[in-house]
Amino acid sequence: MLKHQDVDALLRALADPTRRAIVERLGRSPAPAGELAKPFDMSLAAIMQHLQVLEASGVIASEKVGRVRICRLEPGGMDALALWLEERRHPAERKLDRLAAFLTETDATGDDGDD
């Protein structure tokens, strides 16, 4: 099940341009942390912190091989966000759902479905 907690973590993780750049790099192939750091004018420690945020949100996964940490995109890691987005992008369809429910349950109480 997809919680809005996941969506919050995903949105926060992807709201940073450095982290998005890392995601785009990993979209081409897995890579060690050190190589991910190279394009940025930033310490390795800073990049490691970004990788932690991305991993905690489920966007990437990492695995230590010798002294190297290999990072890769986690398949389906952004699904929760994609689902949330699609639901909010087509709010009108939910109205139709409610209309259909109303038409088939005209004996129900006057509850309009609002929170």
Added chain:
Amino acid sequence: MLKHQDVDALLRALADPTRRAIVERLGRSPAPAGELAKPFDMSLAAIMQHLQVLEASGVIASEKVGRVRICRLEPGGMDALALWLEERRHPAERKLDRLAAFLTETDATGDDGDD
């Protein structure tokens, strides 16, 4: 055309839980700022600032009617984000796209289409 500048603004706008709640409320129907503020334990001024961020990112639009500011979801306002997301969720397909382009245009220049 959809810029990553738009994506940045969208992600930053939606990364806040209060702003996401506003978006969900507007998904049901347009509403004046004052009504949007009611569910929150927060000053009206704070909500207005959130509305500004959402409007600047293109997620919502607003219009002043008398002394009331009516806010509504901007149709397609999240398209740039949805497009960005879908592209990053299926990075493998871009490889196939490039392979297809290579197979059908072997006489073209070496442009790989990145960025």
Added chain:
DNA sequence: TCGATAGTCAAGTGTGCGCTTAAGTGTTTT
């Protein structure tokens, strides 16, 4: 074994942002 490499950990700094209060503007009501 020794040095270099790749990453890890902890503590500290600066800044952006979410929020507040308070005063001001324009609009509707009485």
Added chain:
DNA sequence: AAAACACTTAAGCGCACACTTGACTATCGA
């Protein structure tokens, strides 16, 4: 006209977060 209403604007506060430095650990190559 006066008062109530719905914002609007501006200034300021505090904390989360991006980033740094420096010390430390573990692995690899010579």
